[in-house]
Amino acid sequence: xxxxxxxxxxxxxxxxxxxxxxxxxxxxxxxxxxxxxxxxxxxxxxxxxxxxxxxxxxxxxxxxxxxxxxxxxxxxxxxxxxxxxxxxxxxxxxxxxxxxxxxxxxxxxxxxxxxxxxxxxxxxxxxxxxxxxxxxxxxxxxxxxxxxxxxxxxxxxxxxxxxxxxxxxxxxxxxxxxxxxxxxxxxxxxxxxxxxxxxxxxxxxxxxxxxx
Amino acid sequence: xxxxxxxxxxxxxxxxxxxxxxxxxxxxxxxxxxxxxxxxxxxxxxxxxxxxxxxxxxxxxxxxxxxxxxxxxxxxxxxxxxxxxxxxxxxxxxxxxxxxxxxxxxxxxxxxxxxxxxxxxxxxxxxxxxxxxxxxxxxxxxxxxxxxxxxxxxxxxxxxxxxxxxxxxxxxxxxxxxxxxxxxxxxxxxxxxxxxxxxxxxxxxxxxxxxxxxxxxxxxxxxxxxxxxxxxxxxxxxxxxxxxxxxxxxxxxxxxxxxxxxxxxxxxxxxxxxxxxxxxxxxxxxxxxxxxxxxxxxxxxxxxxxxxxxxxxxxxxxxxxxxxxxxxxxxxxxxxxxxxxxxxxxxxxxxxxxxxxxxxxxxxxxxxxxxxxxxxxxxxxxxxxxxxxxxxxxxxxxxxxxxxxxxxxxxxxxxxxxxxxxxxxxxxxxxxxxxxxxxxxxxxxxxxxxxxxxxxxxxxxxxxxxxxxxxxxxxxxxxxxxxxxxxxxxxxxxxxxxxxxxxxxxxxxxxxxxxxxxxxxxxxxxxxxxxxxxxxxxxxxxxxxxxx
Numbered sequence: 177x178x179x180x181x182x183x184x185x186x187x188x189x190x191x192x193x194x195x196x197x198x199x200x201x202x203x204x205x206x207x208x209x210x211x212x213x214x215x216x217x218x219x220x221x222x223x224x225x226x227x228x229x230x231x232x233x234x235x236x237x238x239x240x241x242x243x244x245x246x247x248x249x250x251x252x253x254x255x256x257x258x259x260x261x262x263x264x265x266x267x268x269x270x271x272x273x274x275x276x277x278x279x280x281x282x283x284x285x286x287x288x289x290x291x292x293x294x295x296x297x298x299x300x301x302x303x304x305x306x307x308x309x310x311x312x313x314x315x316x317x318x319x320x321x322x323x324x325x326x327x328x329x330x331x332x333x334x335x336x337x338x339x340x341x342x343x344x345x346x347x348x349x350x351x352x353x354x355x356x357x358x359x360x361x362x363x364x365x366x367x368x369x370x371x372x373x374x375x376x377x378x379x380x381x382x383x384x385x386x387x388x
Numbered sequence: 389x390x391x392x393x394x395x396x397x398x399x400x401x402x403x404x405x406x407x408x409x410x411x412x413x414x415x416x417x418x419x420x421x422x423x424x425x426x427x428x429x430x431x432x433x434x435x436x437x438x439x440x441x442x443x444x445x446x447x448x449x450x451x452x453x454x455x456x457x458x459x460x461x462x463x464x465x466x467x468x469x470x471x472x473x474x475x476x477x478x479x480x481x482x483x484x485x486x487x488x489x490x491x492x493x494x495x496x497x498x499x500x501x502x503x504x505x506x507x508x509x510x511x512x513x514x515x516x517x518x519x520x521x522x523x524x525x526x527x528x529x530x531x532x533x534x535x536x537x538x539x540x541x542x543x544x545x546x547x548x549x550x551x552x553x554x555x556x557x558x559x560x561x562x563x564x565x566x567x568x569x570x571x572x573x574x575x576x577x578x579x580x581x582x583x584x585x586x587x588x589x590x591x592x593x594x595x596x597x598x599x600x601x602x603x604x605x606x607x608x609x610x611x612x613x614x615x616x617x618x619x620x621x622x623x624x625x626x627x628x629x630x631x632x633x634x635x636x637x638x639x640x641x642x643x644x645x646x647x648x649x650x651x652x653x654x655x656x657x658x659x660x661x662x663x664x665x666x667x668x669x670x671x672x673x674x675x676x677x678x679x680x681x682x683x684x685x686x687x688x689x690x691x692x693x694x695x696x697x698x699x700x701x702x703x704x705x706x707x708x709x710x711x712x713x714x715x716x717x718x719x720x721x722x723x724x725x726x727x728x729x730x731x732x733x734x735x736x737x738x739x740x741x742x743x744x745x746x747x748x749x750x751x752x753x754x755x756x757x758x759x760x761x762x763x764x765x766x767x768x769x770x771x772x773x774x775x776x777x778x779x780x781x782x783x784x785x786x787x788x789x790x791x792x793x794x795x796x797x798x799x800x801x802x803x804x805x806x807x808x809x810x811x812x813x814x815x816x817x818x819x820x821x822x823x824x825x826x827x828x829x830x831x832x833x834x835x836x837x838x839x840x841x842x843x844x845x846x847x848x849x850x851x852x853x854x855x856x857x858x859x860x861x862x863x864x865x866x867x868x869x870x871x872x873x874x875x876x877x878x879x880x881x882x883x884x885x886x887x888x889x890x891x892x893x894x895x896x897x898x899x900x901x902x903x904x905x906x907x908x909x910x911x912x913x914x915x916x917x918x919x920x921x922x923x924x925x926x927x928x929x930x931x932x933x934x935x936x
Contacts, residue, residue: 209604
């Protein structure tokens with residue numbers, strides 16, 4: 177079988193030093209699939225409550241700042257470009273350009289989280305967070321809207337942080353030459369993860385900020 | 389094929405470590421060898437199984453007479469929750485895939501290990517962490533959870549017991565399950581030996597493949613559901629809380645979107661084991677190989693679309709009830725395909741009724757009862773009558789314990805000589821199988837009758853008219869306890885003291901029977917080239933095997 181020929185097995189004394197880049201990527205794709213389903217449960221809940229409380233959702237969404245949302249969208253989309261550039265650079269052996277792009281990506285990720293912090297802080301300042309009296313005084317639909325807002329953007333934010341840590345580790349690996357022109361599947365997989373974070377946001381952004 | 393005489397400096401995987409420790413527990417708990425990991429799971433899972441059995445026996449003891457006998461009602465509630473959580477999340481979901489899948493899947497497809505050995509070790513560690521979290525939740529001051537293993541809201545949001553920690557344990561265990569599934573899919577795609585085409589793969593591999601897909605597709609959904617319950621408890625986000633506009637029924641949907649497919653995570657590997665054992669002991673190739681392989685995938689697919697049959701009485705619309713009822717009937721078809729093919733395989737075979745085969749016969753009988761009563765529950769009118777009664781409990785135990793549990797023992801008896809290189813006492817194994825059959829039916833069959841008569845599940849007390857049958861069931865539970873002592877006692881004894889087993893004691897032909905018992909670290913001297921379909925018994929002539 178041609179597939180198993182591509183699997184390179186190191187000829188050392190241990191059979192466990194097995195390297196199979198296609199297999200690694202397949203594993204990563206399967207993992208991303210589980211992430212999609214994790215968020216899928218949330219999107220299902222969102223769809224259901226949007227149907228149930230369409231007017232209240234409509235009204236509650238006007239409280240969110242479209243400009244901060246848009247800024248974060250631009251940041252994340254651009255960071256997806258830079259991480260892709262980092263991978264392309266390492267494939268061509270341009271280590272320094274790869275490092276530059278990874279640093280920029282990490283910078284974007286931090287900027288996204290800083291924006292998110294200010295956005296959440298402003299909401300909480302106005303008493304819009306689960307359990308707050310101001311929020312409880314609002315209609316049920318609005319309470320659910322903000323409940324979903326915090327859970328979904330919070331879970332997404334958690335993924336941004338995980339991605340950030342992952343990319344930072346990859347940065348160290350590139351600097352230490354553990355990721356090279358011939359061996360870059362770990363960076364590719366981290367890039368895939370980062371694109372997933374981006375992709376989820378592409379759906380969160382219109383659902384919360386744009387549909388008003 | 390290499391036979392036993394080649395072994396000059398042959399060391400088994402017991403004697404060769406994969407890490408820097410040569411001996412001792414560290415050489416095991418940090419080992420990346422799929423066989424060692426499989427055995428680690430075996431020991432952990434068996435221990436939890438016995439705890440679950442003990443909880444079950446205690447429950448039955450409380451039910452020996454109406455009214456209070458031994459415990460307070462609250463403790464009873466915690467006992468059945470504990471029984472459910474341990475049996476579901478710590479025994480039956482990881483049971484067959486993590487133990488036998490780990491040990492035998494790579495060998496059966498002619499690989500040295502799984503695709504991601506380190507990830508495999510991580511899965512085991514995550515399992516351990518989840519198990520420890522579950523155990524801590526039992527001993528913390530607020531007491532073990534009392535919601536039943538389904539954690540239904542709103543009670544799971546209101547209950548003062550250690551809900552959050554216990555259900556986060558289920559979340560963590562789910563993570564372990566996902567990583568195992570991901571590993572197995574990649575292994576099957578990438579690591580098959582030359583010549584091992586998809587349709588030359590043993591059926592256990594096919595069933596593991598279907599199982600792994602369900603693990604990946606369904607588990608994240610329960611993950612997010614559990615997170616939402618925890619967030620609801622701490623922050624009151626309102627998603628499941630009706631006072632804030634949330635909908636508790638949404639929880640049930642999300643929960644069963646995972647937990648119904650999860651029963652196929654449990655049963656599919658068991659069906660795979662049956663498809664291995666029957667050809668070996670009937671000395672005949674499997675009847676309808678492709679039909680069995682495809683029916684695994686069909687079960688995985690349709691099984692994903694039947695979850696709302698757990699919710700027929702929640703007030704969901706008639707349209708959705710009819711659709712889900714229809715789909716439930718459809719999912720019974722591929723299971724039927726398998727059973728008929730197994731029976732057809734035995735027809736005109738040269739049957740050698742060794743213990744694994746006898747256990748499989750137990751399975752076919754018990755699982756058929758379980759499956760057919762499932763149709764009673766799947767049809768709308770009858771479900772209303774028996775919903776949430778002992779009938780459901782009986783059905784569930786016939787398919788889960790009678791199905792998966794029985795095959796857990798069948799697989800153990802089938803592969804024991806390969807895993808440990810020693811043989812158990814055949815007569816004891818046969819007695820255990822017979823005792824198991826009697827105990828099982830005594831324990832659970834009265835529940836069908838009681839359920840039909842209206843005995844609700846999970847109740848602490850009951851009306852006097854149920855007393856006789858409750859007592860039969862309780863005595864059955866003692867008999868089951870004795871059977872378990874017999875099984876585990878004799879197997880543990882044989883692990884150390886059993887006589888040395890032949891490398892192919894049953895005359896099996898799949899790849900694991902071509903190698904040493906116990907296998908070497910890398911399983912094969914050289915990766916085999918597969919030339920035949922998996923159950924081609926003509927090759928037995930050239931193979932070294934123990935004849936009767």
